[in-house]
Amino acid sequence: MGSAVAERLEGRAVDKVAQRRSELAAAALKTLSELGYARTSLRDIAANSEFSHGVLHYYFRDKVDLITHCVREYKAQCVTRYDQVVATASSASELAAGFLDKLTETLVQESALHRLWYDLRGQSMFEESFRADVAEIDLSLERMIWRVLSRYAELAGVPLDLTPPTAYAVFDGLFLQALLRQLAGDPDAARDLRSAVAAVIGRLVPAA
Amino acid sequence: MGSAVAERLEGRAVDKVAQRRSELAAAALKTLSELGYARTSLRDIAANSEFSHGVLHYYFRDKVDLITHCVREYKAQCVTRYDQVVATASSASELAAGFLDKLTETLVQESALHRLWYDLRGQSMFEESFRADVAEIDLSLERMIWRVLSRYAELAGVPLDLTPPTAYAVFDGLFLQALLRQLAGDPDAARDLRSAVAAVIGRLVPAA
DNA sequence: GACTTTCCTTGACACTCGTCCAGAACGGTG
DNA sequence: CACCGTTCTGGACGAGTGTCAAGGAAAGTC
Structure with a gap:
């Protein structure tokens, strides 16, 4: 006993593996957010880590497995x-x-990280293999927005007769537009997002 | 005179060239909408036309030139x-x-065509070369929505104190969410889009 | 210190990609 | 028909891709 296999089973060394996976996923997240899904290769990702490209197949089954892992890390930090x-x-x-x-x-x-999310969500419209993970994250983002909005209505003492998907879609649309402008170098993107969201909240939450 | 070069200059045969370009762009549009930007090769596009892959470089400078042409055709049919x-x-x-x-x-x-638009718009967040064309189309879509909304307010006899980018972003967000659900096979996507948009119009246009 | 397991590098593979080009096929003019 | 510019083909090229495997390096065990 005391073998590495046993250690894995009792969950000690497995954390070491998980840590490295997380480390590589972070490098992948960085690379993907810079280059986008279409232009990111495994060698690019490895170049952004302190390892060589071969190690990626030691910790991940294939590219999809890696990116899926990335996306889950993104979610955790985002939601x-x-x-x-x-x-x-x-x-x-x-x-x-x-x-x-x-x-x-x-x-x-x-x-950069946000554009990666929109990129991957877009890919899920074409690639079946991403769809489930993307849908799950999208749902958790929807719930995140809903927590904000329902709490807001509660504090304002008004009812909120809106459906969560609708509310999420509206704010997501506003954010996406602002992101496009931000990345295009528009210095007013953040300011205009602020006022647009404020205006829309004023409209969607009755008499607030 | 009478040479093909002269004909081009006086704009007769040039129409023939433009027609073929358009024909190839249509094949490209079809292929791109099926596979997405990241997975579409020039050979795929040629396979969806009646020509071989070599001809694409006869009518287009390079891949970017072709896709740019595509996107302009998309705009015309969309706006x-x-x-x-x-x-x-x-x-x-x-x-x-x-x-x-x-x-x-x-x-x-x-x-399929709509997801291509969102795909390319997403690419423009990474690839400088698409940005100008995408921004131009996005603006024309914004104006399209604005024509609808301002006419609606006019017919309803109420003022419309909303900024065009905000209105566009809201509807775009709703449409994008519906598209994601539609492509994921949700049979209620269209129905829910209808009711969501109706609800939001009711909120954004005061006392309508 | 020998041995074993884990971790990582390196180089190769089969393949696809955009691009280019030599030349065949086509079409109209002399 | 011979000629010539235009249009199109099909193959080649070098670069880049995901994947894999052989073996070196490192770490841990006896």
């Missing part, structure tokens, strides 16, 4: 973005302000 | 989609109904 704001805000306007701050902040600072 | 409805509708509700009909119709019947 809780506004939870802090939702938990601490004590008024509707405070929640709105915190939400808008985070929204515009991530638009500017993580624009 | 006037609701103009008929706008021109003939004599009441706000009639306009809304006609718009929703066209919207859901194109969602179902041209879903």
